[in-house]
Amino acid sequence: MKTILRQRVIVSLLMVSGIVAWMILGVVANGVMAQTTTEAPPATSAPAPGGTPPAAAPAPPPKIDTGDTAWVLTSSALVLAMTAPGLALFYGGMVREKNTLGTIMQSFIILCLISVQWVLWGYSLAFGPDKGHIIGGLEWVGLAGVAMDQPNADYAATIPHQAYMIFQAMFAVITVALITGAFAERMKFSSFLVFSLLWATFIYDPLAHWVWGVGGWVRNLGALDFAGGTVVHISSGVSALACALVMGRRRGYGKEHMAPHNLPMTVLGASMLWFGWFGFNAGSAVTAGALATSAFVVTNTATATAALAWMVGEWLYRGKPTVLGAASGAVAGLVAITPASGFVGPLSSIVVGAGAGFFCYGAVLVKSRFGYDDSLDAFGVHGIGGTWGALATGLFASKAINSAGADGFFFGNPGQLWIQFVAVLAAWALAFVGTFIILKVIDWTMGLRVTDEDEQLGLDLSQHEERAYSKG
Amino acid sequence: MKKVEAIIKPFKLEDVKDALTEIGVFGMTVTEVRGFGRQKGHKEAYRGTEYTVEFLPKTKIEVVVPDNLAERVVETLLRTAKTGSIGDGKIFVTNLSEVIRIRTGETGDRAL
8 A cells, every 4th residue: 555655646746846847947938038930831720711912901900700710610529529439439349348448438538638738738838939949838828818709810810719729629639549549458547647648748739839830840841731640640650659669569469369349339430530530621721611622522532542442452462351441441541631631632632542541551461560569550540641641742732722831742842742751750759759758757657557467357347347338 | 857958050049949849848048159169160350460260159058858858859959950061069968966946946857
């Protein structure tokens, strides 16, 4: 008893001091570094819809548009649905029955945890006033200065600032939830909560600032990421790889049968993901009009193509098309089109989707050769799919689709591909190294995995004392 | 008293049950089991992982009958549970030392 109490006291002190240190850093940075001036960045989540004002009149002040606001609020709800029930059921059906609730709980509780973290300090760190091009300040902690009745012209000129904030909150939520696929069936619930909070604060918030925040260095380079190929998918996917490597394989991996226990549940989840993803991509236009429409269309097209590609690949390689393959292919397509969705046309999106289907299927095949247990292929689908999507954006982006974007390799601008590559590298580095450190710290203080007996018993009973399916 | 236990293919259950009731067997216990003998299993694939599943679903029927009915039960089972292909199953006959009806306390043949 005494040792557990001591451990808990140590961890609590560590967490509190960590948060205090971070806040001190924020205050100091606030004073020391000059406010950076914003260069005109290529629009990522706030593209200008194109019209030029008449030469003589000055631009009118930003005004709230009810159509844009309705669309962004709806999209926020759609993206929430991607996490719960979408991802919860997608992952939940893929684990063994004894871990169903544990897996669903992880997605559900991340929605709760990060929703609050975002309002308290996450949004401020990610999108707040720039500090040294690497992080936002603490000026917006507790949503101070984030109005419900005024737009923030830097990010979305025609919707209330809080609408943009809550839309982005759902992105932070699902990013953290995606990682759970890597350590399914073996992570201690308490450690998982601490991990999620630290990861959101020290990996997601800075990366979102780099790529989307005004003043962020990756944004200033000109990298294109419409809805989160780097910020959401590469970050979660590569972090998943780090988790799989640090935490080790599940007990009995390679010998025991670990087949999905409820594939209908998985397909239900994948369908929900597809449905909600229209909010993720088309919502990132933050306007209701041409750009949102284009993003919607390419999202659907790429996803459908990717599902077909995975199915065909599996059919050729193994001899049978599978339901899990079709659903996984669709998710891979959704991932890959994410960064490109506001910059590419429908025919390009077919190529993006086909690539996602084939590359991600290949990735899950070679996984066994490397011997790591990324249980639900978070790296194979999100890490690889996100990397392909971010690079494909550099290939197929066209200013004809989005004049606030850029042209890609195949549209006369090979330099964009290099910029995308730098962004991809930055995301990989932060995700892998940062996650590795966080995992090690938690492992040394609290331990990451459940005990062997608890893993045998299953998370549902050992972590939550509940059964997913009561027998009569 | 004899207990006759049979492992059969699951889709044969209805036929077997009807035939047994016809010859005067008024109770039975049925369990879903998995097993194999000479019948081969099948393969399942989930993304990059392939499983060979050796255990096949089977149904176990247990009936307890007076000694004089046992042979007819075995013959009925053989007739109705057989398909002719590998995996039809097996029958086991054992002697029972005691049988008691819980509601009344009756023992022996009067409990059957």
